[in-house]
Amino acid sequence: MVESGSVVRSSIVSSQVELHARYGGVVPEVAGRAHLDLIVPVVSAAVAEAGLEAEDIDAVAATHGPGLVGALLVGVSAAKSLALVWDVPFVAVNHLEAHLYAAFLEEPDLKMPMVVLLVSGGHTILVVMEDHLRYRVLGATLDDAAGEAFDKVARFMGLGYPGGPVIDRLSGEGDPDAVAFPRAMANDGWNFSFSGVKTAVVNHVRKNPEVSAADVAASFQEAVVDVLVDKARRAARELGAEAICLAGGVAANSRLRSRTAQVCEADGISAVIPSRAMCTDNAAMVAAVGWQRLGADGPSPLTAGADPSLQLPVALQLPVV
Amino acid sequence: MAPPMILGIESATSRVGCALGDAAGVLAARESAQPRRHAESLAPQIAEILNECGLRASAIEVIAVDVGPGLYTGLRVGITTAITMAHALDAVMVPVTSLELVARRAADAHADAGAADERAADAGAADTRAADERAADAGAADAGAADERAADERAADAGAADTRAAGRAWERIDAVVDARRGELFHAAFTPAGGWLSEPAVVDPRVLAETLCRTAARTLLVGDGAGVYREVFARAGFDAEQRVVHPSAETLVELAAAAVAAGEVVNADSVRPMYLRGPDAQPIATAVPRGREG
Numbered sequence: 001m002v003e004s005g006s007v008v009r010s011s012i013v014s015s016q017v018e019l020h021a022r023y024g025g026v027v028p029e030v031a032g033r034a035h036l037d038l039i040v041p042v043v044s045a046a047v048a049e050a051g052l053e054a055e056d057i058d059a060v061a062a063t064h065g066p067g068l069v070g071a072l073l074v075g076v077s078a079a080k081s082l083a084l085v086w087d088v089p090f091v092a093v094n095h096l097e098a099h100l101y102a103a104f105l106e107e108p109d110l111k112m113p114m115v116v117l118l119v120s121g122g123h124t125i126l127v128v129m130e131d132h133l134r135y136r137v138l139g140a141t142l143d144d145a146a147g148e149a150f151d152k153v154a155r156f157m158g159l160g161y162p163g164g165p166v167i168d169r170l171s172g173e174g175d176p177d178a179v180a181f182p183r184a185m186a187n188d189g190w191n192f193s194f195s196g197v198k199t200a201v202v203n204h205v206r207k208n209p210e211v212s213a214a215d216v217a218a219s220f221q222e223a224v225v226d227v228l229v230d231k232a233r234r235a236a237r238e239l240g241a242e243a244i245c246l247a248g249g250v251a252a253n254s255r256l257r258s259r260t261a262q263v264c265e266a267d268g269i270s271a272v273i274p275s276r277a278m279c280t281d282n283a284a285m286v287a288a289v290g291w292q293r294l295g296a297d298g299p300s301p302l303t304a305g306a307d308p309s310l311q312l313p314v315a316l317q318l319p320v321v
Numbered sequence: 322m323a324p325p326m327i328l329g330i331e332s333a334t335s336r337v338g339c340a341l342g343d344a345a346g347v348l349a350a351r352e353s354a355q356p357r358r359h360a361e362s363l364a365p366q367i368a369e370i371l372n373e374c375g376l377r378a379s380a381i382e383v384i385a386v387d388v389g390p391g392l393y394t395g396l397r398v399g400i401t402t403a404i405t406m407a408h409a410l411d412a413v414m415v416p417v418t419s420l421e422l423v424a425r426r427a428a429d430a431h432a433d434a435g436a437a438d439e440r441a442a443d444a445g446a447a448d449t450r451a452a453d454e455r456a457a458d459a460g461a462a463d464a465g466a467a468d469e470r471a472a473d474e475r476a477a478d479a480g481a482a483d484t485r486a487a488g489r490a491w492e493r494i495d496a497v498v499d500a501r502r503g504e505l506f507h508a509a510f511t512p513a514g515g516w517l518s519e520p521a522v523v524d525p526r527v528l529a530e531t532l533c534r535t536a537a538r539t540l541l542v543g544d545g546a547g548v549y550r551e552v553f554a555r556a557g558f559d560a561e562q563r564v565v566h567p568s569a570e571t572l573v574e575l576a577a578a579a580v581a582a583g584e585v586v587n588a589d590s591v592r593p594m595y596l597r598g599p600d601a602q603p604i605a606t607a608v609p610r611g612r613e614g
């Protein structure tokens with residue numbers, strides 16, 4: 001429940017991490033079933049915790065993509081049902097756009113233009129945000145998402161799921177300079193590639209079975225963070241951005257957070273680093289975009305469906321870099 | 322006190338539909354045969370039938386929903402819509418299985434056809450032409466409520482009349498709903514719609530052989546009968562096969578009876594009837610815990 005697009009009245013997240021850990025990763029059908037079981041309790045808790053009544057709710061927003069279709073269908077169907085019952089507008093929200101808005105829930109008056117590094121298990125996207133709802137995708141991963149690389153490396157090393165937090169923790173005990181893993185496309189355009197570093201880790205561990213897992217984890221993490229931070233920094237310089245903002249589940253990584261803060265300080269721009277709860281998937285950021293989109297575009301039609309491969313809309317009026 | 326207003330939501334097959342009515346009958350209904358458009362179609366349909374009846378959502382006191390077994394995509398949309406609305410409206414619910422809905426619809430057609438036959442016999446006109454006319458009548462009645470209803474279903478309703486006209490009566494109804502991946506959801510019913518077997522996932526070939534060995538005159542209904550038409554024919558099961566989809570109107574009728582009998586439940590207890598596991602097994606290895614958010 002979010003008021004006026006930026007005041008969080010309640011934010012309930014029923015994480016399925018434990019459930020998915022039992023399967024060694026996200027199984028779409030398991031996720032879909034769990035969503036159906038949890039949707040009503042989660043909505044009830046959000047309304048109750050905000051101390052509001054149904055009559056106080058002015059609109060209902062839900063993610064309609066991208067994501068797992070079975071999960072999206074539950075959210076979209078529930079939101080439209082509530083909009084019908086409460087007789088209020090329904091707003092279909094792009095999940096990636098919601099991540100861009102997470103930071104505004106903690107700092108509503110962020111200065112733009114701002115470079116946003118959106119990194120999660122499914123996405124690695126570099127965006128320049130010129131103004132509210134006006135932004136352009138500079139680049140994205142050509143293969144694995146950064147979070148996916150963390151998961152795959154963790155699985156290969158037998159560290160469990162999800163890989164990000166495990167590698168983050170283990171890296172604290174290792175030497176980031178122990179192994180020089182490749183920094184693919186570091187100085188080459190705005191796109192990313194993380195499948196090479198993942199393969200390099202696998203090869204290195206196979207050739208050196210006695211290697212310290214902490215050193216491998218720390219060196220792998222350093223390689224990924226280097227590429228992410230260097231590219232965001234270069235984009236901020238070239239575009240004259242006021243800030244670099246982190247978003248998405250991988251933005252909870254402690255090394256990525258500290259390195260981003262460092263380079264922003266060195267370059268005299270702001271580092272916008274949302275709390276970990278705001279980086280990972282949450283519904284408050286969906287409500288924030290719902291408020292923005294409702295104001296700009298009006299309600300979404302009840303015929304809106306789920307779009308598992310929805311992309312970020314691109315604002316065309318921005319200058320090409 | 323007026324009888325409670327019932328919303329029926331049906332989405333267990335490739336179709337999606339809804340109906341609004343009470344103990345006196347169905348007031349409005351929609352059905353879309355456009356495949357894989359459950360999420361896009363259902364909410365607008367509900368808004369339309371409420372509008373058509375001049376009602377607000379708050380008038381709904383009972384929500385009846387097809388809980389499957391059926392196709393997950395559709396069930397997920399229908400059941401999420403039903404439980405979310407029921408919770409927000411503080412409405413009670415009537416969960417009904419897809420197999421029961423299909424069998425009930427066939428049983429009703431059977432009973433109607435039987436009554437029509439008696440009238441036809443009195444008039445001394447129990448010939449194929451009479452059956453054709455009944456088929457046309459049934460079609461016209463259906464069309465008023467759901468324009469998209471397929472002609473094959475009208476033929477199916479009329480088929481029961483053909484059988485009566487030929488002097489035969491069904492002794493058992495087998496309902497089959499397409500489960501994809503070469504399987505069917507199945508249950509057997511009495512001609513009046515009472516359960517004879519538990520819902521189960523079956524191999525169409527095995528079911529076809531079982532039906533061939535069954536002495537009872539068996540009516541096979543449900544979209545699964547159409548999907549595996551050739552399998553049943555090859556096994557020598559040549560009773561007329563009928564494509565009958567579960568319908569939201571039948572759901573409202575069954576729910577009205579359930580309300581009268583006090584057989585309603587809370588939304589919290591309504592879940593899909595999956596019958597199959599989620600295609601993945603938990604891994605045995607220990608995993609680290611403690612990730613937040």
Ligand SMILES: [Zn+2]
Nearest residue numbers: 099120248281
């Ligand atoms: Zn996300």
